[in-house]
Amino acid sequence: MSKLKMGIIGAGGIAQERHIPAYAGMSETVELAAVQDVDIDRAHAVSETFDIPHVFDDYKPLFEVVDAVTICTPNKFHSEIAIAALEAGVHVLCEKPMAITTKECEAMIAAAEKNDRLLSIAYHYRYMPEAKLAKEAILQGEIGEPLVTRVQAMRRRKVPGWGVFTNKDLQGGGSLIDFGCHLLDLALWLLDDPEPVEVIGRTYDRLSKTPGQVNDWGAFDHETFNVDDHVTSYITFKNGLSMQFECSWAANIKEDYTALSISGVDGGMDVYPFQLYQTKYGSVWNSQPNIPKERLSEGFVQAKNFVDSCIGEAELVVKPEQALKVTKLIEAIYKSSEEGSSIKITD
Numbered sequence: 001m002s003k004l005k006m007g008i009i010g011a012g013g014i015a016q017e018r019h020i021p022a023y024a025g026m027s028e029t030v031e032l033a034a035v036q037d038v039d040i041d042r043a044h045a046v047s048e049t050f051d052i053p054h055v056f057d058d059y060k061p062l063f064e065v066v067d068a069v070t071i072c073t074p075n076k077f078h079s080e081i082a083i084a085a086l087e088a089g090v091h092v093l094c095e096k097p098m099a100i101t102t103k104e105c106e107a108m109i110a111a112a113e114k115n116d117r118l119l120s121i122a123y124h125y126r127y128m129p130e131a132k133l134a135k136e137a138i139l140q141g142e143i144g145e146p147l148v149t150r151v152q153a154m155r156r157r158k159v160p161g162w163g164v165f166t167n168k169d170l171q172g173g174g175s176l177i178d179f180g181c182h183l184l185d186l187a188l189w190l191l192d193d194p195e196p197v198e199v200i201g202r203t204y205d206r207l208s209k210t211p212g213q214v215n216d217w218g219a220f221d222h223e224t225f226n227v228d229d230h231v232t233s234y235i236t237f238k239n240g241l242s243m244q245f246e247c248s249w250a251a252n253i254k255e256d257y258t259a260l261s262i263s264g265v266d267g268g269m270d271v272y273p274f275q276l277y278q279t280k281y282g283s284v285w286n287s288q289p290n291i292p293k294e295r296l297s298e299g300f301v302q303a304k305n306f307v308d309s310c311i312g313e314a315e316l317v318v319k320p321e322q323a324l325k326v327t328k329l330i331e332a333i334y335k336s337s338e339e340g341s342s343i344k345i346t347d
Ligand SMILES: NC(=O)c1ccc[n+]([C@@H]2O[C@H](COP(=O)([O-])OP(=O)(O)OC[C@H]3O[C@@H](n4cnc5c(N)ncnc54)[C@H](O)[C@@H]3O)[C@@H](O)[C@H]2O)c1
Pocket: 009, 010, 011, 012, 013, 014, 015, 036, 037, 038, 039, 042, 072, 073, 074, 075, 077, 095, 096, 097, 122, 124, 162, 163, 164, 178
């Protein structure tokens, strides 16, 4: 069987640290065929380091030498490039978030359907062992019907000081669209894609707009910083579920932490670390698995699912319609904060 020819679009941090090494580690099914970046020197450097034969500064000619692409550009270009790839008959794995707006996501899905190509989004938290256990436990009825979910994706002083992460025009937002999106996606997936009905949100930027901040992830300019560094939200769903959500890049808290807990009718769970809370034999009862320390990286499992799906041997774990729902919520949280009122979500 011939190998899937993979193209990389945007040769920055995530391409070099996650996607390229993952594909390089599965050389029996995939071949890194081409790399493209508007910064042609970076594209050439990556081509040399990882032995990728074709190098481009424009994405259109790249589509002629590949079967699939992985899009790793700033968020503003996700939709445009994904649609162009799908129209050229190329499968797409796009970095998260799917795009900045719901409208862009819908156009991406329409292009995938029209051209009968696969489209997936790199929400890699779903491939963590804790997340898989949580999904399986919910499917097996361990917690019964979920009622209340709490999500916190908290960093104390980690505004990304590289790339364009603090530029609203290119990224669409800050801590929410960049980091909070992962936990929103994971929570919605665990809850079996409930339909949101109403969202209230508040965004903050005061810490990062203040000069002289301590920051663990490099330097950024507080004057040009124009995105959120801390976001809170309360979301209700058609089936009666509610979600308390919070994320930050910068907040005055003790330490970084990620938390996702679900309380259901018959039991509850924390995902990080994974624990089940039930009542048995007249007692409250907690259980936790031994998750092996040695594990495949999420980046590798994600890449394998995409490649195997492209060659017809697997089904995509992250469906574009699910990623669209994450963007819809992000859009509603930002809108709610701007307008100072809650936002009703319509179908
Ligand atoms: N899944 C994750 O956990 C995760 C982590 C980091 C970044 N990301 C996502 O990956 C994407 C890139 O992030 P990064 O950290 O690699 O950023 P980066 O700044 O390190 O790299 C982005 C690259 O894209 C190139 N580029 C810019 N515009 C382009 C265009 N129009 N066409 C082609 N190339 C273009 C830049 O020159 C740069 O080399 C973003 O969407 C980000 O949200 C995801």
